[in-house]
Amino acid sequence: MPSPEEVLVLWNLFKQGDWSAYTALYDQHFTPLNNYGYKFTKNVTLIEDAIQDLFIGLWTNRQNLSTPVSVKNYLYKSLRNILLRKAQNQSRFVEISDDNSIPFEVSFDQYIIVGEEEKELRTKVNFFLTKLPPRQQEIIFLRFYEDFDYQEIADIMGITVSSAYKLLYKALHSMEVALNK
Missing domain, CATH: 1.10.10.10 (Winged helix-like DNA-binding domain superfamily/Winged helix DNA-binding domain)
Known part of the structure; x- marks a missing residue:
């Protein structure tokens, strides 16, 4: 993953209409955003739709976007809001709430277990x-x-x-x- 400074450079290029910077942002953040979305719902289609909506919205509104302090933070917060909205608007999906009704799995597959x-x-x-x-x-x-x-x-x-x-x-x-x- 590139440094936050490198991501900000990509962000600013993307805001100016640079398609390759936009696709680089997408490629760099898709998997982490997908993993984060999976913490809310196991519906992979819903997560992928939310990520697509996020990035389509970014491209559509790029000229009106400010430069966030942290692009990663901005993307996570935006995805969270989109997932909450989609879950509430679509009755066939599990509602994301603050209670204990949705299990939240933490994966350790990122780490090599030693001993x-x-x-x-x-x-x-x-x-x-x-x-x-x-x-x-x-x-x-x-x-x-x-x-x-x-x-x-x-x-x-x-x-x-x-x-x-x-x-x-x-x-x-x-x-x-x-x-x-």
Whole structure:
């Protein structure tokens, strides 16, 4: 993945109508956005439609777009909003909500497991992550897997920075209690 500065250069070129910069942004962000969308719904078609809508909207409105502080943050927040809107507008899809009704899976396939102790610990962590409420799972994913800071997380999730700190603390505390049993 290119640096945030390189992504901003692509963003500015894209805003000027550079098709290759636009396709580079799409290619670089499609898989991470797809993985993030999968945290909300298992409906791959819905996720891919949402990503397509996001990028079509970007191209259509490129002249009116400002330059965000973080393109990655902007894309995640935009995808989240599109998925929420699509889920609410289409009754055949599962509604995305703040309650515990939607499981939020965390994948460890990005990491190479070294040694049996680490493998066992990862298995326990994965198990206990699936037992957390969806919003706690989401904040752990955004903070530790996508490396967003608290301001970016608050922006993406539509909460205050203070709430982001509290939500992550709750999630980590619950994990600690569960792991120490």
